[in-house]
Amino acid sequence: MSLGPYASFIVTSYAAAAIVVAILIGWVMLDYRNQTQRLRELDRSGVTRRSGRSAVDTP
Template sequence: MSLGPYASFVVTSYTLVAAIVLVLIVWIAVDYRHQKARLRELESSGVTRRSGRQATDI
């Protein structure tokens, strides 16, 4: 398979895009875990969500 004279550019571009997408996926997964832990911490300290209240609680 011949990619022509721009093969190094194409391969480098695809490699960089794949690496950036992988970094973003990892970043989102780590942030999700941190946010879930923070939410558990807040709920254990007594802070509740507004969406969890009943209309009669307001």
């Protein structure tokens, strides 16, 4: 397969896009882990979610 005179530009562009996508996936995975850890800590400290209350429980 021949990419012609622009082969280096094409390969570099695809590599850069792949690196950006990989970084974004890693960022989302780390953020998910941090958010679930924060939720566990809040649950342990007694903070409840508003969605967990019924309409009768509202003041």
